[in-house]
Amino acid sequence: MKKELIEILCQKSFKYSKEPVFKLVSGKMSQFYVNCKPTTLSPRGMFLVGHLVFDEIKELNVTGVGGLTFGADPIATATAFASELKSRPIKAFSIRKTQKDHGIVKWIEGDMSPGEQVVIIDDVATTGGSTIKAIERARSEGLDVVKAVILVDRQEGGLENIRKHVEDVSAIISRDELIRQWSSDNDS
Template sequence: MKQELIKLLCEKSFKYSEEPIFKLVSGRMSQFYVNCKPTTLDSRGMFLAGHLVFEAVKDAGIHGIGGLTFGADPIAVAASFASGLKDVPIKAFSIRKTQKDHGIVKWIEGDLMPGQKVAIIDDVATTGGSTIMAVERARSEGLEVVKAVILVDRQEGGLENIKKYVPDTVSIITRDDLVRYIKENPLPE
């Protein structure tokens, strides 16, 4: 499954250049561009990501899985669905970027109670900032964050930064996995 997901990510979500031509959110230029959404919103990509993330969290004793909207949402739903297929139900949840200001004011959408154990997920980690924000917001709502899973680690310090907040942090795929695949399987020009 992992190799198939790497292939799909390289076809739909990953760009690589010998020169830094891709502008990041920080304004910095990079050799690598990763946008997982075309893959995680694809039916096969969703299937693969969901099963691989479920495998990464199945023994963590969690009640829920989610992260900052929108990158984490399709992965959380897919992993929750995979957990149901495996008869180990884990609820999906989503963490808002801006706090709801009407009704019941909260950061999180989903069916979880304070004190429950959760895993925070993200589609890509560069510095880890959005994942750390999700961890802090989940904790502010009373959830116990016991694991973090990153679908693609850009290997730029994000995983190490997240581990300061959640020691049990893993990635499914690394930038090196994607670059290796591209170099071994060049796309037709």
């Protein structure tokens, strides 16, 4: 499953250039760009992501999986769906970028209650900033964050930064794995 997901990410979500031409959120320029949404929103990509993330967290005693909208949303939904297929249901939730200012004022959407153990997910980690923000917001709503799972680690210190906020952090796919696949696909 992982090999197939790497192939799909290289086809739909990964761009590489010998010169740093891609501007990141930080303003820094990079040789590569990863936008996981074309993959995580595709039927096969969603299937693979859901199963791979579920396999990463299935041994934990967690009831929810989610992260900062929008990057985490398709991953959380796919994971929740896969968890039900495997008879080990884990709920999906979404963390807002801006706090709701009407009705019940809260950061989190989904059927979650304070005290529940959860996994925070993100599609890509560079510095880890959005994942850390999600961890902080989940905790402010009373959730117990026990792990963070990143779909693609750009290998630029993000996992190490996230680890300062939650000890158990893992990535499904690394930048090096994407570059190896991309190079293999483009050498012909």
